[in-house]
Amino acid sequence: MKIQDIAKLANVSVATVSRVINNNENVKEETRKKINKIIKENNYYPNLIARNLSKNENNIIGVILPDIKNLYFASIMNEIVNEANTKGMNIILGCSNESFKMQKKYIELFLEQRVKGIIIAVTQNSYDRIDFFEQISSKIPLVFIDRKINSKMPGVFFENFNSSYEIIEKFIKNNKRKIAFLAGPQTISTAKERLEGYKKALSDYNIGYDEKLVLYGDFTLESGYNLGKKILKNPIDAIYISNNSMTLGFLKAMKELNINSREMKIATFEDNEIIKFIDEKIISYDIPFLELSRKGIDILENLLENKKMENNIVEINL
Incomplete structure (x- = not known):
């Protein structure tokens, strides 16, 4: 059913129906009740996108995540949804599946729908496309979360270097010397920073860097499983795994190889209920997702209001 059909049933103009839908006061109360009754009886829902285009405003923000x-x-x-709700914002989600092409498609779609702004965690192959994001940010407020794309572009990120450094340091102080590392794609800022923290801790404690103990995955469970089967062929007494998906894959590999997880120290970047259920002794960080989401939306609002900000790049310590 279209707005023209509602107008025909109510015997009024399309403009009158439109005023009722948009809560315009310039409509007789009797007419308003009549139109609302017809709308309810026919389960009519206004086309919000069309209304946004005609009014050139909305309260929708686009969010794009890689996985x-x-x-x-x-x-x-x-947490983004929860925080947006408190501010009267609505969310449209796009999942890029680590595809720059899909990510670009969602950005273009959001521009067509005239969302207020975009919050994005970029794909792993986005880091040589800075010009593209600079061009988009000139058209619409763009806030990066979790993964850095450029040191000057606004965003909110978790601290990665020190967190991994501290875990490796803890291993070393517990007399662990053969410390393996399952790293993520080095095209992603988070994975790169975590690996740098690992290397620095080894260096500071005069432990030689062994390439055989560092394997590179893609942040998926499958890569954690495949790399786990490979790395466990080496004599190791501790391991740091870059994310929770790879950790689950690694634990699966340990089970298949009949290796007790309690025989070595295991750490991963973020806390996870599933991982804790499997083995509560796995070392991890409690990630403040709410803080990241809240500050990301705050920066977006400041950009929308053209407020001067002392710092529109925030790093959250764990």
């Missing part, structure tokens, strides 16, 4: 199956990004999305 919504990953509990890490699902947690981020959950």
